[in-house]
Amino acid sequence: MLDPAEINSQxxxxxxxxxxIKGLVSLPEVYQKVRNLIDDPHSDIEHFVxxxxxxxxxxVAVLRVANSAFFGFPGKIDSLSRAVNMLGIGQLHDLVLATSAIASLKLPNDIMPLKTFWRFSLFSAVLTxxxxxxxxxxxxxxxxxxxxxxxxxxLVLYAxxxxxxxxxxxxxxxxxxxxHIAEQKLLGMHYGEIGAKLMAQWCLPAHFQDIVHYQPTPDLAPDQRRETALLHLVRACAEKYISGHMRAIEESVSADIWDIxxxxxxxxxxxxxxxxxxATEMEKLMFN
Structure with a gap:
């Protein structure tokens, strides 16, 4: 039995x-510039470029992702301006956000090397x-x-x-x-709640925060139920196919996921x- 005082302390x-968090894990200046441009009604595509x-x-990351088979754009994209145009501002923002956020934290290799974390995350993103x-x-x-x-x-816990x-x-x-059950017992919160709090610090959209918060416990999600259930299922798949966990997917997800x-x-x-x-192709593009 864990000591309640110890749980509260943790x-x-x-x-x-x-x-x-702003002093510990701050998003790089380039992301802040992209956010400012999105908020500026007078900005145009060349400002983003x-x-x-x-x-x-x-x-390099933007050019490689734009040329990946996953996005399926026709022909080779060899100019940054065309890559940004093809991806669009929304997907450019998401790419800058993800690469900035993950690069902001240094992972101890004995828990999870950064490359392994990226492999897990890329597979999850693509499958989602x-x-x-x-x-x-x-x-x-x-x-x-x-x-x-x-x-x-x-990522916050590991780093x-x-x-x-x-x-x-x-x-x-x-x-x-x-x-997530063990984390709740030990820490008084699980990784989903920690991630949602961090996203709130970064002023990311509320629905991002909600889906991440309730992804480990989709039955408790107040809204965005299908999206939350989807991420819940995707994580079980990532644990099985990327992390090599032996537990069957059906044992790792809530029973009503399939109906939802x-x-x-x-x-x-x-x-x-x-x-x-x-995901394997995108990983090669990003790390080679």
Whole structure:
């Protein structure tokens, strides 16, 4: 039995980390510039191109993603201006946000190397978008970035409180329970809530925050139920196909997920196969 005082102490520690987040985990200047341009009614596409061009790493990432088979744009895109035009401001924002957020934190290799975290996140993002499109969930392209960022709470734990993260993993293994349940017992909150609080600090859209918050517990989601259920299922798939967990997907998800999504095992298997191929290609583009 965990000591309630210890749980409260650890919850307070996480809260203090999140309250000080601007000093601990701040998004790079390039992202802030993109956000400012989005809020500026007088900005045009060339202003966005100038901001991306000011960051060589981001320029390479944008060109590589625009040329990936996943987006399927015709012909080779060899100019930054065309890449930004083809991706659109919304997807450019999401790409800058995701790469900035994940790059802002340094992961200890004994918990999860950054490349492994990216592999998990890319697969999740691709599978989320594929399934959202297949299920005709509105604005399926915006779910791509939520799939990239829904593990951001774990990123905070791994980077800022690695010993607590390890204790939660050990508790999960010993009790044979899902990780978010162990985190709730140990920390007084799980990674979904931590991630949502961080997104609030970054002033990200409220529906991003809600989906990430309730993704581990979709039954409690007050709204965005299909989107939240979808991310819940996607994470179970990522644990199985990327992390190699032996637990069957059916044992890792809420029982009513299939009814909420109106999805069958054959549809999921086909989408997983496509996502594995697309995510592998995107990973090569981003890291090679």
């Amino acid at each position: 919850a307070d520690l996480i809260e203090r980390t999140l309250q000080e 100038e901001v991306v061009a000011s960051d060589p790493n981001l320029t 978008r594929l399934l959202a499109s297949q299920l005709k969930i509105p604005k399926s392209e915006r779910l791509f970035v939520i799939g990239l960022l829904y593990e951001i709470g774990h 800022k409180h690695p010993e607590l993260a390890k204790r939660a993993m050990e508790l999960s293994r010993n009790n044979q329970e899902l990780l 999504l109106q999805l069958n095992a054959e549809q999921l298997a086909e989408a997983v196969e496509q996502a594995l191929k697309a």
